[in-house]
Amino acid sequence: MCWSAQADLIAGGVVSGIGVLCLVRTHHAGRPERMLLAALPLVLGVHQLIEAAVWYGSDGGAPAVPADWARTAWAVIALPLLPVLVPAGVWCAAREPARRRIVLPFLLLGLLVAVPLAVAVATHPVAATEHGHTLSYAIGLPHPAVLLTGYLLATVGSLLVSGDRLLRRLGLLTGVGAVVCALLWRLAFVSTWCALAALASLVLLRWTGRPTHE
Incomplete structure (x- = not known):
């Protein structure tokens, strides 16, 4: 997600710290319905720390077996976990039944997308190679364009229909940021996904400290 292991x-350390703070603030505020979405920054931070190990493995700096584990762990978080975690977190945070009914199709879509992604990770080795200032992953996904579309609809879409002002902003930030990061990544110029993760985590930090009625 970043341009080097360092x-x-x-x-990853910074984003993980923000994630811990999000969870602490949510717990102290007595808002268990927000806990799942508040955990997202910690997941993103751990994801970046795992990718540091992937970097070291790609240049031979780490033993083969730990490097394989790191690549697989990276793929588990990036592929089947996030398209379920995000809409599930939005669904839990939307306490009103009417709003939950609106978010539910995005959660179901996330679950539908996660199944073939999980099967692909479980049945194919995860490869990672350096390409410029980026890491290029290869897993052998079936119908990648269809899965990517469903992935983005489940994650970004659930945020946009959340009914919460800050979460809608997070959805816009994530959608636009994903396009920019993907373009830079395809050009092998630099990987900027970590910057997007940090910005999203800051939005969620503000969200966890905001009163429910705002």
């Missing part, structure tokens, strides 16, 4: 370690 950058992933630094960004």
